[in-house]
Amino acid sequence: xxxxxxxxxxxxxxxxxxxxxxxxxxxxxxxxxxxxxxxxxxxxxxxxxxxxxxxxxxxxxxxxxxxxxxxxxxxxxxxxxxxxxxxxxxxxxxxxxxxxxxxxxxxxxxxxxxxxxxxxxxxxxxxxxxxxxxxxxxxxxxxxxxxxxxxxxxxxxxxxxxxxxxxxxxxxxxxxxxxxxxxxxxxxxxxxxxxxxxxxxxxxxxxxxxxxxxxxxxxxxxxxxxxxxxxxxxxxxxxxxxxxxxxxxxxxxxxxxxxxxxxxxxxxxxxxxxxxxxxxxxxxxxxxxxxxxxxxxxxxxxxxxxxxxxxxxxxxxxxxxxxxxxxxxxxxxxxxxxxxxxxxxxxxxxxxxxxxxxxxxxxxxxxxxxxxxxxxxxxxxxxxxxxxxxxxxxxxxxxxxxxxxxxxxxxxxxxxxxxxxxxxxxxxxxxxxxxxxxxxxxxxxxxxxxxxxxxxxxxxxxxxxxxxxxxxxxxxxxxxxx
Ligand code: LM2
Ligand code: CA
Numbered sequence: 001x002x003x004x005x006x007x008x009x010x011x012x013x014x015x016x017x018x019x020x021x022x023x024x025x026x027x028x029x030x031x032x033x034x035x036x037x038x039x040x041x042x043x044x045x046x047x048x049x050x051x052x053x054x055x056x057x058x059x060x061x062x063x064x065x066x067x068x069x070x071x072x073x074x075x076x077x078x079x080x081x082x083x084x085x086x087x088x089x090x091x092x093x094x095x096x097x098x099x100x101x102x103x104x105x106x107x108x109x110x111x112x113x114x115x116x117x118x119x120x121x122x123x124x125x126x127x128x129x130x131x132x133x134x135x136x137x138x139x140x141x142x143x144x145x146x147x148x149x150x151x152x153x154x155x156x157x158x159x160x161x162x163x164x165x166x167x168x169x170x171x172x173x174x175x176x177x178x179x180x181x182x183x184x185x186x187x188x189x190x191x192x193x194x195x196x197x198x199x200x201x202x203x204x205x206x207x208x209x210x211x212x213x214x215x216x217x218x219x220x221x222x223x224x225x226x227x228x229x230x231x232x233x234x235x236x237x238x239x240x241x242x243x244x245x246x247x248x249x250x251x252x253x254x255x256x257x258x259x260x261x262x263x264x265x266x267x268x269x270x271x272x273x274x275x276x277x278x279x280x281x282x283x284x285x286x287x288x289x290x291x292x293x294x295x296x297x298x299x300x301x302x303x304x305x306x307x308x309x310x311x312x313x314x315x316x317x318x319x320x321x322x323x324x325x326x327x328x329x330x331x332x333x334x335x336x337x338x339x340x341x342x343x344x345x346x347x348x349x350x351x352x353x354x355x356x357x358x359x360x361x362x363x364x365x366x367x368x369x370x371x372x373x374x375x376x377x378x379x380x381x382x383x384x385x386x387x388x389x390x391x392x393x394x395x396x397x398x399x400x401x402x403x404x405x406x407x408x409x410x411x412x413x414x415x416x417x418x419x420x421x422x423x424x425x426x427x428x429x430x431x432x433x434x435x436x437x438x439x440x441x442x443x444x445x446x447x448x449x450x451x452x453x454x455x456x457x458x459x460x461x462x463x464x465x466x467x468x469x470x471x472x473x474x475x476x477x478x479x480x481x482x
Pocket of ligand 2: 124175176177178185186219220
């Protein structure tokens with residue numbers, strides 16, 4: 001029986017904990033996937049460069065994030081909407097988020113903190129302004145003319161739908177050769193365009209960047225992406241944005257030869273499970289649900305688009321349940337997880353906190369910015385992910401409904417109770433070595449001590465504990481008390 005459960009705004013321990021808050025990319029074989037023990041990506045959406053740099057040092061490095069993903073760094077059209085970043089007018093590293101010098105020192109600072117940098121690279125298109133104008137850094141442009149960079153012959157004019165726009169996602173040609181929301185579509189099949197795009201990406205690599213999220217990848221043939229990739233001056237992590245659409249001819253699988261691909265079904269399916277189905281169904285989440293192969297799959301509970309445009313996904317607004325969904329993602333060995341970090345918004349187009357010139361202000365967590373990556377439940381589960389990397393799942397338990405538990409064999413254990421009632425008086429089989437472990441859902445482990453409850457695992461690998469409604473307990477080897 002499926003229960004469609006209403007979610008009252010209950011304050012679970014996970015929420016309270018949240019409110020209290022204050023690898024390397026190896027040279028790839030054919031596919032560049034995040035490698036090493038620290039694979040979790042924090043997406044600091046629309047943060048300016050000085051704020052990213054200080055966050056790497058203060059939080060991302062110490063908490064074990066392996067990567068930071070930053071918003072598009074190139075010059076863009078003027079305006080205060082967040083999406084101006086997705087309308088390039090030149091490849092100067094000069095944007096509302098900061099200067100080239102600030103960008104470079106951010107990359108260096110993040111590296112010093114042990115955090116690699118992934119850049120959101122907009123390469124399918126240029127601007128979508130009908131009348132042209134002057135970009136953020138002063139470059140003048142027309143819809144199909146970017147002096148010194150691209151001219152009329154470098155763009156597609158598909159001649160469909162009266163305005164060159166994409167209308168029919170069931171038509172492969174149209175999706176890749178027409179304009180996505182009027183954005184001037186580059187002829188990515190041309191040698192010149194490929195070399196210009198590669199020059200931009202190589203410039204970023206020269207500044208130390210470690211990888212790219214390739215925006216709008218579905219709108220470029222996989223072979224064009226491969227050709228651009230082949231021109232990179234050194235190996236880089238690639239994750240391609242190819243949104244799965246039921247019945248569409250262009251599929252995420254076509255792109256897996258180039259690198260990772262965003263698995264958009266993951267966040268949608270996870271939200272449905274948490275909102276209206278059963279956590280028990282998560283037993284084979286991932287490939288068992290028809291998602292991409294784990295080793296090429298990039299997953300997230302929400303991203304900057306889905307948190308605005310996909311009504312059903314879980315976002316920061318869901319508070320405790322959002323934290324639990326991220327805890328599951330970080331505990332479950334499927335794909336490469338990205339933790340979203342948002343600014344607070346109500347209107348769909350509203351830009352980040354900015355000054356009168358639309359320059360993005362420095363981040364102030366919990367005031368204008370949500371900083372989900374700092375929520376203790378989420379940040380501490382990054383340590384769980386790192387401690388359990390490579391370990392399989394064992395000791396799966398579910399009650400048939402909203403209470404689940406599993407081990408990451410020999411390294412960690414989590415139980416999530418999303419029932420509306422507490423589960424009391426149970427014991428859990430973890431298979432972990434006997435010892436005292438910090439419950440990282442409710443406490444932070446540092447300097448050999450735990451700020452929250454301590455879980456005692458006995459010689460047979462069992463512990464007894466009560467789990468409140470809409471809450472969890474998680475323990476792992478790297479948060480074990482001496
Ligand atoms: C992406 N992935 O493929 C980004 O993740 C997504 O955020 C981008 O759309 C999109 N592709 C293009 O890079 C965003 C935003 C759109 C916005 C575009 C361009 O979601 O709303 O479009 O960026 O800035 C806006 C207006 C739209 C207008 C267009 C061109 O909303 O109405 O189209 O600018 O002026 C006439
Ligand atoms: Ca295209």
